[in-house]
Amino acid sequence: MSQPLLLLLLVCSSQASHFYGTVMTYYPKNTNADGSVTVVIRYKLNFHNCGFNSWTCLSGNCGSETSVQGTVDEESSIWCQTERISTRLVPSNAPFGLVFASNSWISNTKNNIVNWRAVTLVELRNRSDTGQANTSPQTTILPAVRVPSNCQRDFNLLAFDPDGDEVRCRYGNDTSPLNECNPCTPPSVLSLSSSCSLSFSPTISSNEGPYAVQLVMEDFPRQTINLTQTSGSQEEKTTIDAISKIPVQFALRGKISCFDSLDLWLIFTE
Template structure:
């Protein structure tokens, strides 16, 4: 197949060593000033040690114009591990196109199961959905290289959030479709369609690094019609995937630990971590993390998420993660996933994987629709909100959240007006 548009290519030459440790691709649909649909594509590629980025290719000329964000960010988040993030702004020639990971320049790190070169494909579908009246966006997720002792059972619950409200399902990649490189899947790993990767205890002879090459897809909860800009249409059922993104990473099976009980050697996260947080552009969101490991030393928090995240160690075992979304992230939901790491001389231990979706609202309300009073429904909503944000910002966030939920339920053409009829400030305990 002809690959004519090279988004990113670097001649690695003698520096082409086995260092690739995984990739994730997600995208959002945006409307340009000329009323065209653009794809904002986020690629996150992980390496063992500093190296040049992998190469992503587009099929034919379907991607149209592609511009990378020059302010790409490299995160040194695990000693000698690096995550490089790129943001691509594309105004495609087609509402449906694919991106490929160019394998020869991305050899996997040394591993047990035979993964040799990186190979992945992302299907980007920007056709307008009949249920939301908007272009489709992909599932949102993030991942980092993970560790598990060989004698401990562990479930890695991967983040699988879809901004359009679709069902998200996971499966292993198919090498014949360029979704993965051919490799032998070990029997002690099991991937469910609900995106949980389970590890069963195994013998010490099976210790080492294992490559996980999976695909995440979104399926509509009911029949919908996808419409291209040229007017052609396609009906998608609950059995038809819309977009497809690669989720690839390494799980290192380490020597057995004296106890698999969390909080002894394996770090235990003590603070409740919400599944979802909300903020508006230019307003920070905070994630407080407290962990313990009585027989090991907590060393750091390893994370994957927006490149402008700040992580601060407050006290031993206490961390604060903060992120302030910029203007162009308004209307998007961004994933943050992390583990707490501990060590005991040489072995390293990971906590369970935790993930948060941060939904970002715009700074001001944008609804301008006029509603006939005779058709207006009034609902009384009683809630208690604790926030340092101004009252107008709180109103805008709540309004946007209600709209998002109504859109998921199929009520996309709804205008809301949130009026506060009582405002009581209680500073007591």
């Protein structure tokens, strides 16, 4: 049974030790006369308690950073979601990578995820179809998701791409050159379509509990394009080549009892 995503999300009130997930998006702001680029990066971090956390450079020249951080919402001693707005000045429009990695995820995840690792690939080269720098897909997450474990639930992740690209989702890959998570074991109770639709299957009581969901969202051009760097070099991207990628990670908990969507909405808004 398909339901709007917001009607199915419920903040998890179970005890947790640390990390609940993250999401990042970016958009270019200015290209300067010397070829340098200003890019604005926004990311949300979900933890057991509020605190200061930041991403670090993984690959390429990540430039210099100024940032501000604020608390989006929190439930004392249960969870806290913060959002950080980072402005980076990079020397050129060459792609670069950012990483957020440490330990530990919420305790006792059923898919045995302990350490967290999330990776973003920032692509700023000019596109031949728009004449502008690429912008990542836009999405968001809540601190935690809870679904009734004895009911089928299908829902779509919210996703939008400012460049008009096709947005696709997949599970993270820990054998890729950038190691997108550590490890990337998907939840056994979830199936994911490339269109960013998640399906939760009814499960037995022994599978109830928290899961770490570690997804990657990517943008694909709808026709073959060229990406041009400040130096003049070009790279072709076809409809099967991802342009950029962002992480979408969150905690999911299956719990017995089957509510209808109205019940879940009322509980969430109390």
